[in-house]
Amino acid sequence: MSFAQVHTRSVVGLHAPAVMVEVHLSQGLPALTIVGLPEAAVRESKDRVRSAIINSNFQFPNRRLTINLAPADLPKEGARLDLPIAMGILAASGQIDADILENFEFIGELALNGDLRQITGSLAVARAIKTHQNQGTQSQGLQNKSKQRQLIVPKANAAEAARVAGVEVLGANNLTEVCRHLAVVSGQQPNQNDKIEIEQPSSIHTQVHYKIDLADVKGQHHARRALEIAAAGGHSLLFIGPPGSGKTLMASRLPTILPELSDEEALEVASTYSVADTEYQYGTRPFREIHHTISAVALVGGGSRPKPGEITLADKGVLFIDEMPEFDRKVLEVLRQPLESKQITISRANSQITFPANFQLIAAMNPCPCGYHGDLSNRCHCRPEQIARYQDKISGPLLDRIDLHVSVPALPLTDLQNAQKGETSEVVRQRVAKAHSRQMQRQNKVNNELTPSELDEQANLGEPQKQLLQTAQARLNLSARGYHRVLRVARTIADLAGSDMIEIPHLSEALSYRGN
Known part of the structure; x- marks a missing residue:
């Protein structure tokens, strides 16, 4: 055998299109060539793969190797193609059974000693495999189990990928384990102890616990009411008040009163964070607080190979903008279109990628440069033109897109000390969930949409x-x-x-x- 094919997937945006790794051994001076739009990390894989194969007690073929990553016009990036390239080389050189590879998909980065390292996007890959299986099932009119491929990933990614129901995930520690498993499956190795067990998915219906609670907010009944309305209908909200009045405190409590994510929504959010290589507590509503030094690209996404920005990381959650007038006006203006369309399209010369951006915008600002305009303490000495100039930093079209504008006055110290604890997040969330359910039954979307x-x-x-x-x-x-x-x-x-x-x-x- 001098030719082998291995199934794997690339990650483009938040999607994981299928990639076929084709390996051909031919006569000639020893060389290894990778074609098919590989970026730097993929081109460098030949050195990692060579060392991993040798250190795993296999022979690296001393012949001319040509590796094609099909489709040829799809950019490939990252080190996740190391494992499928290594499997293709071993199959083409006859060291493992090439026919058995049809039943698997491989992703993983190889260390020089053959160990498998954690990669990004494993959840997106598993979801793509499930989508492919469902499409095949619908086209055939029946469920053909023999056509469903198992996914082999690094052990560190196995639990994450196994969250996708219907996809069999195998977690391996190194290249040797993968090859021994294939030998057992193909019947070449009788020792069943070398077989990798299918990763058992953890329960999706885990109880979500937040470390903060709306009960921490004392007084501010008008602002709390606005927060509840925003949560129930998916509305954007602007808090206006002096420093220390509780704007940030209340904004951070919004995720705790939002309806719980459905199983599919939780997977979508976790998949986005997997691609972005960002930590995420599974099942919780995202809460992204951004600093006023952020760039437009970091906010909406982009780069030469477009990556998700903060508005995509806040999808199905909350994007909090504190001290709104301090942001660059051009940065804030890029929010206008995503607030309406709930998505952002990044266009480049050779590609166009659409990221989800269905977030709730919560903003906070002071009424003037010193922050105390309108406060009962009469501490504000800002001139009218200063106040107007400060408030004009936010454009009218952007303010017009914010549903709720709420004044948050500073509470006197005696009121703060004597105020009773407000309703807990659990109590408010029950009312919000009931209103949300009415909207879903009536129109299958929240009112803001x-x-x-x-x-x-x-x-x-x-x-x-x-x-x-x-x-x-x-x-x-x-x-x-x-x-x-x-x-x-x-x-x-x-x-x-x-x-x-x-x-x-x-x-x-x-x-x-x-x-x-």
Whole structure:
């Protein structure tokens, strides 16, 4: 045998397209050539693979080796192709059974001694395999188990990849273990102890625990109410108040009152963090707090090989922007399109990648440069033009896209000391979950995602409600976008109240959050 094929996958964006590693041995001076758009880490794999094969007590063929990574027009990056390249070389040189490779997919980085090191994107690879299996099942009209490939990954990635139900994952410590397992499966090795056991998935339905709680917030009933509305309808929120009034404290508690992630949502979030090589507590809602020195590329994603940015890492969770006027205006403006479309498309000369960006924006700002404008202590000495210049750092179109504008006054020390503990996150989350369930049953999406046509259907208004809106539109100078956002917030308030109709009190409360 001088030719072998090995199944593996690359990672492009958040997807894992299939890659076929083709290895051919031919006569000629010893050389190893890798073709098929390999980037630097892939080109360097030939040195790692050579040492790993020799140190695993196999023979590295002293012939001309040509390795093709198909499809040839798909960029390949990272060291995850080390293991499939090594398996292809061993199969092409006749040291392992080449036919058995059809039943497996391989990913993993090799150390020089043959050990398998942890790689990024294993969860995305497992999800891609499951999608491929489901598509094959649907096209055949039956479930053909013989066509489902097992996934062999480094032991450090096995538990993560095994979270995907329906994909059999094998975790190996080194190249020798992989080859012994294949020998047992092909019948060449009778010792069953050399067979790698299938990784058992941990329970997806684990109880999520947050270390913080909304009960930590004392007083601030108006702001707490706005936080509950934002959680129930997926709305964006802006806190405006002096330093120390609790803006950051309340914003950090928003994930604790959001509805729990479904199994599929939890896998999607974990897959994103796996590709980004960022730590993540499985099952929790992401909370990303960014610093005002962040660049536009770091915020929305990008690079020569596009990587997910903060808005994608906050997908199905919260993006918190503290001290909003301190951010570069050009950086903030890139949020305008993702806030509407819930995704971001990164275009490059040779590719275009779309990342999810379905996040909740929570922002906080001071009312003036010193932070105390409007405070009862009269500590503010900012001139009117300074205040106007400070507030103008945030553009009108961006502010118009934020549903709830909430003033957060500083609490007097006596009120803070005597204030009773508020409701816990668990109590508030139950109300939020009930309102969320009403929205899913009615329209299969949260209120913040309703299109104008869907809003006309779901927000039936009587004549008094229409009159109130007309008056408010004239006084508050609402844009068409602001008008629709008021209706979406009112619809959420009605859902929290268990009402099928938007009543005058619901509409009045929604309008109160656009008055700043």
